[in-house]
Amino acid sequence: MFPIVKIPCIIISMVGLQAAVTPPHPPPTENERAKSTSLEVLIRQRSGPLLVKAFSLSVALAEVAVIAAKYAPNLPYSDIMLSYLIFPGGSAERIRASPQFLFGAFMTTLGGFIRHKCYQALGSMFTFEMSIRKDHILVTSGPYAVVRHPGYTGILLAISGMLLMHGSEGSWVRESGAFETTVMKALTLLTGGLVATITTGLMKRMPKEDEAMHQLAGKKWDDWARRVPYKLIPWIY
Template structure:
């Protein structure tokens, strides 16, 4: 198979990854009213918006980065897809993104996370909000992914985010590494091939998930406490059946 044609195999991988991270980062419902929200955790009050009260400029930068993070992934998707499609024309001269085992694993991971997240949206319906809240007519959902772990949306978000970062930013074959001109040849060796690619995969996955867990672990605990207060014995019975918060058999 000619190299430009072979590069086409990467298109469904980056499209699936872009879909997954979009699903993960886009609220399925409007934010709850202030009177329905639960008080924010310390990590959310001080590590995220706290900069605004101490150093207003940093606070504004943080908000701008948060709002544009999804756009960053889409910029890389458009760069990659443009390079791959442009390579199908005879006049094309330039480097190409390509498929590697790491990029295949990253895309699969992101897609799995997006599908888990999407399933959570469907099962919770209007009850799913990005802010912790007790809504009118709130009910305890124990079916679908919630029959496996108690907080599957967090598990899906971690998979999706780690997969997208590795796919677009941290693996050989990506437009950033191969074609942007921003990465030197010495740095490229850090990303592979061989064992280097596996160690980089593990390092990026560990970094993204560790950062996510800083916020998600206390949030999951807070949500358990909130649901236990709201539903009492119904929640206790469910928590005995579904023991794990994020990963079956692990946590």
């Protein structure tokens, strides 16, 4: 598929990623905040999602710049952009919109949309840090009527889609020669490690959240858990 198709897909998916990894509210107070495990520290300090967003946005901007410079060579500085963003062994000609890229863009956009709906459903109760806030209540409507932890579904979709977009054949990372550089290899390993740590931390946090909300809501939580038995994916998990 024509590479120019990638530009609107990248822009829309980056909006989705922005929604997924940007805290909608200030952090809770120390009294409201639950104790974090070592794997949750990156989420609690908000540094992990910020670094993932910075890496993805930088790569996305590089890819858009290369596509624009290649297919609109009369743009100012097109030659300069290509000289800086295409490395030895790489080629702008190989950058394309592969099926894997399109699926990754869809995942990232859908993840951001789900995450946004969770922000709307929970309001000020939604924080990146696990907390029980003043006047906290159990919300069972909206995305919480489908799975018990849709916010986690959203962020895991978004970051998995982001990795698929930038790591698939036809991407700037794969085709520009950038991945052969030491810096890009280090950044890729760092981002992959952050994503793995965030994912593991979220999985470990789910039973803690269930327990905390069970203590808060009692029978109402029991009734909700019977109606909504799945944590992340309907009919699967």
